[in-house]
Amino acid sequence: MHMAIDFALTPRQRTLKYEVREFAREIVRPAAERADALADPQASFAAMKSAFAHAHRMGLTTGFLPAKYGGGGASNIELLLASEELAAVDAGFATTLLINGLALLPLAWFGPEELCERWIGAATAPDRTDFLAGWVVSERGGTANFDHPDPGAGIQLFAEHDRGSGEYVLNGEKHWPGNAGGWDLQGADVNICVVRTDRRRGGRDCLSVAAVERGTAGVDFRVIDKIGHRTCQNVTMTFRDVRVPEKNVFAHGDGDLVINRAFTWSGPVAAIAAIGVARAAYDFALKWARTYTGGGSSPIIAHQAVGHLLADVAARIEAGRYMCWKTAHYLDTHEDAGHALGAMNKVYCTDLMHEVVTDCMRIVGVNALDKKFGMEKLYRDAIAFPLYDAGNIGMQRRRAWGVMADTGFTPDLIADGDAIAFTRSMEGYGI
Ligand SMILES: Cc1cc2nc3c(=O)[nH]c(=O)nc-3n(C[C@H](O)[C@H](O)[C@H](O)COP(=O)(O)OP(=O)(O)OC[C@H]3O[C@@H](n4cnc5c(N)ncnc54)[C@H](O)[C@@H]3O)c2cc1C
Numbered sequence: 001m002h003m004a005i006d007f008a009l010t011p012r013q014r015t016l017k018y019e020v021r022e023f024a025r026e027i028v029r030p031a032a033e034r035a036d037a038l039a040d041p042q043a044s045f046a047a048m049k050s051a052f053a054h055a056h057r058m059g060l061t062t063g064f065l066p067a068k069y070g071g072g073g074a075s076n077i078e079l080l081l082a083s084e085e086l087a088a089v090d091a092g093f094a095t096t097l098l099i100n101g102l103a104l105l106p107l108a109w110f111g112p113e114e115l116c117e118r119w120i121g122a123a124t125a126p127d128r129t130d131f132l133a134g135w136v137v138s139e140r141g142g143t144a145n146f147d148h149p150d151p152g153a154g155i156q157l158f159a160e161h162d163r164g165s166g167e168y169v170l171n172g173e174k175h176w177p178g179n180a181g182g183w184d185l186q187g188a189d190v191n192i193c194v195v196r197t198d199r200r201r202g203g204r205d206c207l208s209v210a211a212v213e214r215g216t217a218g219v220d221f222r223v224i225d226k227i228g229h230r231t232c233q234n235v236t237m238t239f240r241d242v243r244v245p246e247k248n249v250f251a252h253g254d255g256d257l258v259i260n261r262a263f264t265w266s267g268p269v270a271a272i273a274a275i276g277v278a279r280a281a282y283d284f285a286l287k288w289a290r291t292y293t294g295g296g297s298s299p300i301i302a303h304q305a306v307g308h309l310l311a312d313v314a315a316r317i318e319a320g321r322y323m324c325w326k327t328a329h330y331l332d333t334h335e336d337a338g339h340a341l342g343a344m345n346k347v348y349c350t351d352l353m354h355e356v357v358t359d360c361m362r363i364v365g366v367n368a369l370d371k372k373f374g375m376e377k378l379y380r381d382a383i384a385f386p387l388y389d390a391g392n393i394g395m396q397r398r399r400a401w402g403v404m405a406d407t408g409f410t411p412d413l414i415a416d417g418d419a420i421a422f423t424r425s426m427e428g429y430g431i
Pocket residue numbers: 095099102134135136137138139141142143144145175176177178179229232234384387388389390391392393394395430431
């Protein structure tokens with residue numbers, strides 16, 4: 001009888017996985033090791049530019065974009081296979097690629113044809129090996145409550161329509177957007193910004209999206225100095241009377257849906273990146289346990305305590321990966337109907353993989369803290385996962401909760417892989 005559930009990779013998927021692994025080890029690793037050690041965060045980011053160009057030539061920076069606009073049209077499963085390999089070597093670099101998707105896919109889902117052709121078309125042009133798009137949502141005052149009904153809560157970057165000129169005028173500040181400053185701090189090629197277009201209405205009625213082109217007057221960037229993910233860029237982005245043509249503003253009043261859909265798409269990508277980092281820690285701990293004696297007479301893997309912990313580590317990585325694949329398959333099947341599973345996958349795997357990395361360090365012992373072995377970088381990178389890409393506590397769990405609170409939801413829908421339509425009534429839980 002035909003086997004409906006099959007975890008075997010196709011020949012094409014295996015080729016992708018091992019090609020990306022080779023690229024990550026040969027090109028990304030040496031660049032990332034140098035970049036991570038630099039004191040200046042912008043220098044760390046810029047040091048990855050040639051690896052990014054290489055990734056572009058391999059189709060990795062645009063593989064997940066729609067084929068209609070020149071992208072690779074890859075499945076979410078293929079995206080995950082590539083992302084795990086990149087993150088296992090450098091999570092920051094994988095995040096830079098992820099952010100290009102977070103920024104450009106909302107255009108494909110909600111944007112007018114003209115903007116899609118222009119910006120996704122530019123991103124996929126063979127000669128644009130350095131094209132960056134910024135995903136500009138987060139704010140200093142907090143982002144978790146973006147769907148709050150109080151106009152004073154959530155997104156406070158205002159875009160006001162100037163009827164005289166037909167432009168929108170943006171004022172406010174974003175804190176943490178990725179890629180937004182570009183390679184030279186003069187701006188990404190395009191910044192996809194979630195804005196509030198009505199000062200009197202709540203987050204479910206008046207958020208919209210503005211595409212801000214590089215070189216637009218009134219925008220200023222300052223780089224944030226992070227402990228991990230040092231090879232990707234996060235900035236504080238200030239807007240002072242920034243004028244954006246009317247045609248660059250889209251998803252009028254639907255910015256909340258844009259945020260939710262983007263973080264549904266990125267949920268399994270962040271989750272598999274956490275698996276990649278945990279896998280790297282496991283690889284190191286296993287090799288260490290097989291050779292290091294801890295001053296005893298046999299390698300430490302001979303101790304049951306170490307062996308049991310290694311078995312737990314391996315099981316959690318394996319289980320996490322399957323959940324990511326299931327989520328990716330679900331999104332490949334149902335597109336915008338995976339909000340609960342996307343959020344649950346992100347929360348579960350990123351929280352768990354942080355523990356896995358810590359357990360791998362406990363196996364290795366004190367030498368895990370020695371910078372020359374690289375485990376401390378994995379630890380610094382792992383802590384970002386539960387906090388970023390919509391924090392697990394304030395955003396992602398709320399998103400899954402809202403779906404489950406709907407009377408139409410049953411657990412079987414996820415277990416059976418059936419679609420769960422996302423509606424606005426599922427927003428705003430726990431604000
Ligand atoms: C490497 C990296 C890349 C990033 N890339 C981007 C990017 O490209 N674009 C971008 O816009 N941002 C980016 N960020 C920011 C990131 O997406 C954050 O997840 C986002 O800003 C939300 O932060 P937060 O969840 O901490 O929310 P905050 O609003 O700051 O909330 C902080 C904490 O308050 C509590 N809390 C708040 N509200 C609630 C609530 N309703 N219920 C329960 N608890 C609550 C929770 O404990 C929560 O963790 C990035 C961050 C990093 C580290």
